[in-house]
Amino acid sequence: MTNMETGKPGYHFETYGCQMNIAESAALKLALNGRGWLETGDAENALLVVINTCSVRQTAEQRVFGRLAHYAALKKQRRLRNDPLFVLVCGCMASRLGGKLAENGADFIMGTLERAAFTRILAEIEDARGVLGGQSDKNVTQNEVARRETPPEDCLPPFSFAASHHEAGSFRAFVPIMHGCDNFCSYCVVPYTRGREVCRPPGEICAEIAALAESGAREVTLLGQNVNSYASGNADFPSLLERVARETAGTAIRRVRFLSSHPKDISRRTIEAMADNPVFCRHLHLCVQHGSNRILxxxxxxxxxERFLEIVAALHSAMPGITLSTDIMVGFPGETDDDFEEILTLMEETRFLYAFMYHYNPREGTTAFDMPGRVPPEVKSARLRRVIELQRTHTGELLRSRIGSAEEALVEGISRRNSGELLCRTERDETAVAEGPPSLIGTFAKIRLESLSGNTLRGRFLTPPWRK
Ligand code: SF4
Incomplete structure (x- = not known):
């Protein structure tokens, strides 16, 4: 639908999955805005719906099929009043399932390595509807524009969407430093949907961070499926971290984080680079997945x-007080009760601040899909409950131990539960709320942590001056 007041076509986004998808959606939105489109906030008033998808779990894919069914019904109604709606599916599902999405109502499908097609798709829609200078051909209907799969020659070099995905006014930004993954963990579809690792040159990454600092970013997160294996020319991940630390010194960027870290690739030099440079937050997301060597x-x-626990010890020794988070999977094929108990003992030894916990999900095309010894659903669920319960205990204990301390926190916004409170994040990735004026949002402020409610610390801002 075209906005009656502005004459601009509207778009609506649904994003599922990881930070990489969120960053890519932000970049796609900028591309749309740059062509004169307007974000509508809902599908009712949009000409185009973009669904950026995730294939990591079956439930995530099922959800997208549900959304496609919803949009198919909406399209039908709109077609009756000659008010078409186009649906573009991009992300991992688009790479993995292609034509099946078209059968379920997607008009355009754009795989993760086919981003150059985006401009062409927009131009086709603009032409078909005669918007933004497009030549409307009254005979072109939604059906004629629809159902195109992107030809492979539309591939652009990687990172065509990585740059400048920081939205104006936002103070947190995500900078993809690499795409794809070479690891082929036996349960994971990422190497098949996102392709092999491709790294972005350090100069380009640093130039983007400098631009982000200029446009108001205070915290930057470097993104990749496995940042520790970053390699571009002579640069490896620790040398990239050192360069980022040098080049952010004296700028508005006060915090740098990175995601995700693979234990097999994290090096002593990476830990040293973090420890030597306070710009790197004292928090690390280190995906362990399991505690049993047989299952690993x-x-x-x-x-x-043992290697994982060595890394944990090295991190604590280099940066006392650092917090760790992780991903944990239960119910991998062949997991016995003893294997499962080893997850719990590893959690006890490591004590993660938080964890993303899930049960194994068979993904067709992966090696694990054909492995014998599938764990029955009720056993997987019972094991997952135990892991969640233990993690809850650890999270509570770690957060409670912080009561009484004073921390510098980035004020991120207004609390969803109480509009009089502000939501803050410490460099250890703890969430805290405190009463304060909205003018503090986007600044670093000192907060005294006073109590714990659920997994949220409650605190009190210490006296100004606040620091920008
Ligand atoms: S490292 Fe991560 S993204 Fe790569 S294959 Fe393993 S689980 Fe998948």
């Missing part, structure tokens, strides 16, 4: 439990 080997993770 079957997962093709290529590290042992």
């Amino acid at each position: 080997a079957a997962m093709n993770r290529r590290y042992t439990r």
Whole structure:
């Protein structure tokens, strides 16, 4: 639908999955805005709906099929009043399932490596509807524009959407430093949907961070499926971190984080680079997945439990007080009760601040899909409940131990539960709320942590001056 007042066509976005998808959606929105489109906030008033998808779990894919069914019904109604709606599906599902999405009502499908097609798709829609200078051909209907899969020659070099995805006015930004993954963990579809690792040159990354600082960013997160294996020319990940630390010194960027870290590739030099440069937050997301060496080997993770615990010890020794978070999977094929108990003991030894916990989901096309010994759903669910319960205990204990301390926190916004409170994040990735004026949003402020409610610390801002 075209906005009656502005004459601009509207778009609506649905984004599922990881930070990389969120960053890519932000970049796609900028491309749309740059062509004169307007974000509507709902599908009712949009000419185009973009669904950026995730294939990591079956439930995530099912949800997208549900959304496609919803939009198919909406399209039908709108077609009756000659008010078409186009649906573009991009992201991992588009790479993995292509034509099946078209059968379920997607008008355009754009895989993760086919981003150049975006401009062409927009031009086709603009032409068909005669918007933004497009030549409307009254005979072109939605059906004639629809159902195109992107030809492979539309591939652009990687990172065509990585740059400038920081939205104006926002103080947190995500900077993709690499795409794809070479690891082929036996349960994971990412290497098939996003392709092999491609790294962005350090100069380009730093130039983008400098631009982000100029446009108001205070915190930057470097993104990649496995940032520790970053390699571009002579630069590896620790040298990239050192360069980022040098080049952000004296700028508005006060915090740098990075996601995700694979234990097999994290090096002593990476830990040193973090420890030597306070711009790197004292928090690390280090995906362990399991505590049993037998299962780690079957997962093709290529590290042992002992190596993981060594890394944890090295991190604590280099940066006392650092917090860790992780991903944990229960119910991998062949997981016995003893294997499962090893997850719990590893959690006890590591004590993560938080964890993303899930049960194994068979994904067709992966090595694990054909492995024998599928764990019955009720066993997987019972194990997952135990992991969640233990994690809840650890989270509570770690957060409670912080009561009484004073922390510098980035004020991120207004609390969703109480509009009189502001939501803040410490460099250890703890969430805290405190009463304060909205003018503090986007600034660093000192907060005294006073109590715990659920997983949220409650605190009190210490006296101004606040620091920008
Ligand atoms: S490291 Fe393993 S789990 Fe992570 S994206 Fe690569 S293959 Fe998937």
